[in-house]
Amino acid sequence: MSLHDDAVLVLKDYGDQEELRQRYLEHLEAHSDGMWKSCGAGHITASALVVAPERGRVLLTLHRKLGIWLQMGGHCEPGDPTLAAAALREATEESGIEGLTLLSSGAPAPVRLDRHAIPAPCHWHLDVQYAALAPAGAMERISAESLELRWFAYDEVPEVADESVVRLLERTRAAL
16 A cells, blocks of 8 residues: 555544545545655645653654744655654654654544645645654654754643644643
8 A cells, every 4th residue: 555545544534624634635636746745736744743641741843944843743755654654753753762652542543634834845734643652761862853852841832832733732632
């Protein structure tokens, strides 16, 4: 199964945000390259909010290009077998934390979707957002994509991050 096919299945199974979910599916139907950064109409991305529930904390990255606090995530790569694997790979690469696991009660499922504009040439990111659980005692390690990594208490997130991250945290906490 291709990553494109996996994305279609994941989105068909996703039971929320009906209008946005349908837009994602229409995008994939119209664009055989809709998973890739090269798609000028926008592309699917995969991200994961890294949480340490026992500490009541979330790890955010100060994004090097955008200069804002975000969850870990980014572009799918040809070697990614699934959207969930892409999100986990991105979270691991950007956080430096080994042993992350996606929040699930079976097969990993997205926590929410978020469509946002990105400066050209990317245009639109159609982000499929997961949550990743950090192992006890996890130590982060900054990557080249970040200016900084920092753990925030849940109630601090609205003070530093935009509404999409706040909504992702709310959905993640409800799923814990």
